[in-house]
Amino acid sequence: MSDQAVVAVYSFVRNMVGLVTKPYETYRTIVNHGSLWEILPLSLLVSSYLIIASLVKTATFRPYMLTKHFIVLALAVGTMYGLVVGLVWIIGKMVGGKGNLRGVVLGWAYTLVPTVCWFLATSLLYMVIPPPRTDRPLGMLFSLLFLFFSSVLFFWKLVLSYLTLRFSLKIDLFRIVIISIVTIPVVVLYSVGMYRLGIFKIPFV
């Protein structure tokens, strides 16, 4: 078991580099040869963000409040992940996808890397340079840089999501568009629910 965990951590680090330098080849490797153990370091990464978010959002250092906040965020993230993977898998099969569920589970887990990067950076910036932004030169400069950074991560996420569907379900662009058309409204509805409950204002997809 410990050997598998060590191999998974090594694969995770190698894949993280690959997601930046060679996403196409890396995703093929993840889907075909990846181990479900790799979800462990990914979960730790997401959990680290959730701990930081709980600390930032809960103004006071009260263990009960922090734990409650962490559990709520973790449940919301877990449900969103399960919802997306489930929908992609079911609709993927309906449109003639040939892959396996393990590929979708692993592939989509790796798409959370840009998401975590954005949320982590945003929560840290919230502490260092808290909003609101003004329209003075420095405020404008920060706004442009923040939008630029968000946009780069968004495109990265988009490419990784496409590769997840392409390799894990072995489907073409047309079927990927169909899956997206069905999945996106459900994710939007869930996100509106999360917004109304005050859990996430931006969906943690």
Added chain:
Amino acid sequence: MKNNNKQAFLNRWQETTDIPPQTIGPITPVYKELTKRLKTMPFPVFVVLSIVIVGVLLYVLGPSITSYVTLLQRGF
């Protein structure tokens, strides 16, 4: 050794040809040209696209862009 190399090559070949190439009618060459740049080190493309998007947003929204960033900053 020779057999191992051959088997590795065959496995790799099968993996590569497992998914049929993507074609989208007459614009297939354009699609191939675009996606070619995204397969290895796609960040220069993301950077260029993001600069264009931020430029367009700045042109359309003007100074009120800061209020949208404020919303995003509170979005986590």
